[in-house]
Amino acid sequence: MKKIKNGWRSLSLSALAASMLSALPAWAVDPFTLRDIRVEGLQRVEPGTVFASLPFRIGDQYNDDKGSTAIRSLFGLGLFSDVRLQINGDVLVVIVEERPSVADVSFSGIKEFDAEVLKKALRDIGLTEGRPFDKALADRAEQELKRQYINRSMYAAEVTTTVTPGERNQVNLNFSVVEGDVAKIRDIRVVGSQAFPESTLRDLFDLDTGGWLSWYTKSDRYSREKLNADLEKLRSYYLTRGYLEFRIDSTQVAIDPEKDGMSVTINITEGNRFVVSSVTLEGEYLDKEEEFKRLVTLQAGEAYNAEEVANTVKAFTDYFGAFGYAFAQVDAVPDIDRVNNQVSFVLRAQPQRRVYVRRINVEGNNRSRDEVIRREFRQLESAWYDSDRIRLSRDRVDRLGFFTEVGIDSQPVPGTQDQVDLVVTVAEKPTGNLSIGAGYSQADKLSFLAGIQQENVFGSGNYLGLNVNTSKFNRQFVLTTTDPYFTPDGISRTFDVYYKTTRPYTEQGGDYRIVTPGVGVRFGVPFTERDTVFFGIGAERIRIDEGNQLPVAYRDQDGTYIPATIGWTRDGRDSALVPNEGRLQRFNTEFGVSSDKRYVKLNYQLQQYIPLTRKYTLAFNGEIGVGRGINGDFPVLKNFYGGGLGSVRGFDQGTLGPRSEVIGSTTGETVNVGGAKNFVLNTEFIAPFPGAGNDRTLRMFAFVDVGNVYGEKEKVSFSDMRASAGVGLSWVSPIGPLRFAYATPIRKFAGDRIQKFQFQIGTSF
Structure with a gap:
């Protein structure tokens, strides 16, 4: 209100509001020229902040x-x-x-969250130390904390805010939380299903009513994001099986009064099942109509499949893009015959205009140099737009492993009709890794591991790594550096420096050692986008420190080895950790070129993953190895070993194949020394672990293994092969990929050492 007191005239916000409502002339202040402006009441806010917000200055007219x-x-x-x-x-x-400003934010009663996680959530809504505080902000904070708990299906969580005044107009906030129990899904219903059993539809979902492994998968915890993903799976299931007019009518989530349980009801309308009657093409197809027809995956007489429609449209668009038509429009227009439950499609195409790429811009690479990204591009500037090359370029940048996100956007150049700019947007991730840990396996026993790797040194794209392993049988120190673009054409160069101490697997655990210091260099030449050939050469000095259980075969095996290698690899698996489909091939040739240690060693590995369904996979692994001496026998220290994980499970690690007498033995004692020939065939049937739902990080498998190791002069005979069968468990655990296997030999011979239960971290097959 406005008042006159001791010559002062005052106007507050309430008076301002009243004056605006009543519009009485008595409230008016005669305009005058400001001689001075003063600010009172400031404690932490700078006076400049106030003056900057005023719409007038000294000398201005005030009203x-x-x-x-x-x-x-x-x-x-x-x-x-x-x-x-x-x-x-x-x-x-x-x-x-x-x-008042916030001096401190604290929590009590929280178990489900780390305090820093909740503080970050509150910072996102504007509540943090040093920020102004009011009651509305406290209310928003309470709602945000409850939302965090709701995201983890803890609907009974209660939050109480305590505000404690402090010095200098500051307050301390404490949020006291009573978390309550997790609300678990008690029931999931799909109402309206007739063509498929309700149980079949529920099996599509990641959400379920729980099992004995729900503590690990948390699949019985409701999440809106998970439910939306499951609804998309349900929709896709129907739309790919002919149900063109399928729809989800409603989704109802009901919470129990105690807020510790909930039920989900999904109401659907299936509609009729439609069959494709015909597919025709209309529009402009660049005089390549036959080529486009071959891209059509829709077939007359088959059930409507929305995925095939989308794939066909995308294939058309990409094919137009391969000729420079970046903005081609392709529409799949359905003509529905509900009387006969048939649908015909007209694919209408309009290529628009052909364009070329004016410029490629890179954004988001705060650490990585531009050249690290640009050298992966197969689409060139000032060249015709090519969607295949752009897609390949994006995949190549993504495969670098330096970025969490890689996107490419085409932007028309203003004022032109035939030019676009490509904007490559990346989101960088930390590429350094420091690891200190321990591992245990039945073969290597307890081992300590330490390593430091930097995959993108100084943003150059180069790799630098140092690894130390202290296992019982294999101790090593390895320093590796890789330049992926040693030449502008993409030839990589890798240097290795290592010091290894090896004790071969023996039953009696002899105390002799094989010490191998060495260096090596290898080059990787990309012959195609998927095939890389490796060339390398090294030098190593092998020294045998004699001790107990030293085999006779190791005599005269120490000396200088100069291995030259040629290898090839092609990896087409959909995942390196939990593959479901695809093929991996490796071939490696090693030549011993020193004057007294000349030999050749060949090794080929093939892994094939065949998806039987979305959940079940059939996997094969085959490996063949052959070694031969050139100016004498094949060096024993380069032998293959068989038995155990990675070979024929159920047999003790590295105990298959030829044996050698022990030096000084009077009883004819022998130990395994491996062989110059190796054959292994593994077959696995992989399935979800019971109770784990669709979680692929925890799977079980049944397997059959066949294989053996043979001496250089021995004939590979299937009659001598060992075989085993069993079951196993694979788990991508927080400490690394972990595999357990329980195997029973189904073909063994006298003297074989059996080990039915085996496990190891990081092995495959």
């Missing part, structure tokens, strides 16, 4: 409208709980009352 604007502007800062203007002659005094 009521400007005063109203000043009050609104200051309140808009969110820093003050009260603002008043007082006028004394031609001096304006701005009197403010600052809102």
